[in-house]
Amino acid sequence: MLVGAFACAHTPQLLARPSTEDRDLVLRVHGAFARVKRRLETLRADAIAVVAGDHVEAFFLDAVPALGVYVGSECAGTFGRYRYRFPIHEPLARAVVEQGVERGFDLFYTQHAPLDYAFYVPLHFTMPEPGVPIVPLHVNVYLPPQPTPRRCYDWGRTLGEILQARPERVVLMASGGMSHFPGTDRYASPEFEYDRRLLDALKAGHGRELAAITGEELDKMGNIELRTWAVLLGAVGEARADVYCYEPSWHHGNAVVEWPV
Template sequence: MGEVVAAMAGVHAPQLLQSFPGEDETQLDASRDALRELGGILDETRPDALLIIGSDHLETFSLDLVPTFTLYTGPRAEGEFGGEPFSRPVHTGLATALVEGLIERGFDMAYSQRAELGHAFATPFRFVLGDRPIPVVPLLVNVYLPPLTTPRRCEALGRAIAEVVAGRDERVAVLASGGMSHYPGTPKYPEPEFGFDRWILDRIEAGDLDPLLDLTPEQLDEVGEGELLAWFVLFGAMGRRRPGRVLSYQPIWHHGHGVVVWDTETEAMEAAR
């Protein structure tokens, strides 16, 4: 029987991939190091596939078509950022099974074999996956263009993903790529809601996720937390709720960088003893 063997979330800011003036490299290095720690969890859990829940930043989608949830089912996950191309093998069997299984469970999934992926995937490919030969399954969630889906719908999708995985043979790690507070392309860019970030992380460390899932898309947008919709899919996919561990939080002047891992149920039980 298949299972979700790892659950983790981490920032995917462009500044982690390229050099930009005015950035604090000490803070950026702390975020990079924490993402690399997530790679160590892949070494410990040895998954057969890595499901990466990310977002599109208009690399593929536009106002011509804005799907809410899209699975990538092509043979390789490809794209480029900052002139640097990337290409990773896709676990097409799992990706196709997820499309079929989620539609059977009432989710009108979109899928693509040609999506151009951006830094939401380039960042975890470089710092989390590294040179590990683990096939990936990219899942894109619309987090920017209204109307947005709700946190509860994202959690429900995650639960359905876990059901599909349980009916197969693969051990699957799940990574939510994105967050935390930031306002790209707006006058509020230098004014992230760091206090709201810390409230979110406090709830995660306490295993108290309902206050987060009760937020509306409008509330998330107001505090620059739209990318947490990807995290909410993870909340459902990891099964029984348990406290998360914050590996790093960096209040970059324009972006809250968070990296979090949830221990497996066995590890959580041992830690509680």
């Protein structure tokens, strides 16, 4: 069953803070992550299904999958001095890919690919103790053409039904967002007002609105990663968002959010 749903920022500056980043802001986001960690412990999650956008780490231009599931026994990734290795909840991962395909989503799966930091930055701070296995769920956000927000939302709705019918207590975590423009001329001027309006809509339970946003608008607003949120919103329906924090840095709208399920 689905027992919890969260969205977490994953910018690597939260893990390795350059001197350009406001330390107090970073610590406030860490504080929100600590709340998520306590919630995961309270919810007694058996597994965390993490929906994240690959930063051209597992998949380069040799093959660009849209939506998929990591179905191995474990997964691992490195970022500088950080080394991560997580067990995968294989029965749950298999159920997601098998039932997802059966229900009309042409998912890819992999049993071995490098794990992107979009997965492990939030887990670095939120993994409950003792740790639980994960199910990495991939969404292509950086290599156009990406799946439409509508398609992501529809996949999330099916994913939610699959998780709801499972015996395990599953927490769904969307990793990404909010507004940021890495590598472009807009890097120092994200669309924070857009983020705030969207968070207001989510607080009112209007998650379905994200499904109607075009991919072009997400790109314009620095929010290509919100496709992962669209997946989550498909699963949680009209639940009202509880915004733990929204911390705009000079280049990134850092949000941590919970939805009751």
